[in-house]
Amino acid sequence: DAGITQSPRHKVTETGTPVTLRCHQTENHRYMYWYRQDPGHGLRLIHYSYGVKDTDKGEVSDGYSVSRSKTEDFLLTLESATSSQTSVYFCASLPSGGASEQFFGPGTRLTVL
Amino acid sequence: AQSVTQLDSQVPVFEEAPVELRCNYSSSVSVYLFWYVQYPNQGLQLLLKYLSGSTLVESINGFEAEFNKSQTSFHLRKPSVHISDTAEYFCAVSEGQSGGSNYKLTFGKGTLLTVNP
Numbered sequence: 001d002a003g004i005t006q007s008p009r010h011k012v013t014e015t016g017t018p019v020t021l022r023c024h025q026t027e028n029h030r031y032m033y034w035y036r037q038d039p040g041h042g043l044r045l046i047h048y049s050y051g052v053k054d055t056d057k058g059e060v061s062d063g064y065s066v067s068r069s070k071t072e073d074f075l076l077t078l079e080s081a082t083s084s085q086t087s088v089y090f091c092a093s094l095p096s097g098g099a100s101e102q103f104f105g106p107g108t109r110l111t112v113l
Numbered sequence: 114a115q116s117v118t119q120l121d122s123q124v125p126v127f128e129e130a131p132v133e134l135r136c137n138y139s140s141s142v143s144v145y146l147f148w149y150v151q152y153p154n155q156g157l158q159l160l161l162k163y164l165s166g167s168t169l170v171e172s173i174n175g176f177e178a179e180f181n182k183s184q185t186s187f188h189l190r191k192p193s194v195h196i197s198d199t200a201e202y203f204c205a206v207s208e209g210q211s212g213g214s215n216y217k218l219t220f221g222k223g224t225l226l227t228v229n230p
Contacts, residue, residue: 031216040122042203042220043157050215058217090157098207098216099164101147104157 003027006091006105014113019078021108023091031094032074033102034058034066036087043090049074081112115140117206119221127229128196134189134224136204146187147205147218148178157203163187174198199228 003026013019023032031050035043035058045058047066055066063085065077078085088109092102120135138144148160161172168180178189187204204221208214 033217035218035220040222042119042222043205043218044220045217048215048217056215092218094216099145101159101162102216102218104149106156 004091004093004103004105006089006108008108009106010109012111012113013081015082016080019081019110019112021076021089021091021110023074023076023093023105025072025074025093025103027093027095027103028071029093029103030071030096031098031102032068033092033094034064034074034076035090035092036060036085037090037107038087046076046089081110083112086110086112115144115206115208115219117204117219117221119204119224121224122222123225123227125227125229126194129193131192132190132194132198132226134202134204134226136187136189136221138185138187138204138206138219140185140206140208142208142214145207145216146178146180147207148176148187148189149203149205149220150200151203151223152200160189160202194226194228196228196230198226201225 007022033048034046044060049055049068067075091105094102116139118137146163149157150160161170163180171177176191201223205218207216
């Protein structure tokens, strides 16, 4: 399996506080993605990166920002968390060329009270 | 824009029975297709994938899926299920070598397969 980790694995926070989730991969993959998983919705893309400092919005990007200053790290920030952002967040990576499956991290369960 | 429809949100079956989980997609370009499985309280694992070549793909634990371009489908089948196959199954599609898509995945909403004794 691709070496991809997420931190923290669990977090409880309060409405209005900033939150940053970290995704770290050791495979030198070019592409990285953030998804959220909610019951009845499957996984939905929040933001993605196609290289260092190259990012773009996904389907549900409102209220989220990302940064990628190094190949191995992709950060997801909730500037001011809301209860609607309570979810399980998954990070994924994909090697250059794209003809492969995405490799997923273990997920972060975020609860916003 | 691409989309994925999983026609059944829940599929209950008895152990050793056959099962089919249906997946249809919509895309205007060539696609890559995937089935991921999520066991309770775990992350996503790749079950099988279609990138090119043979339209019938198989997993190591007995699942298979067939890419049908004319029907835009990628149904998942297993001839005899086990209790341990109880999980949620997600179909996903990404645009292939057409470029510009950055291989973003679009997921279906998932099918919960429950295998009963």
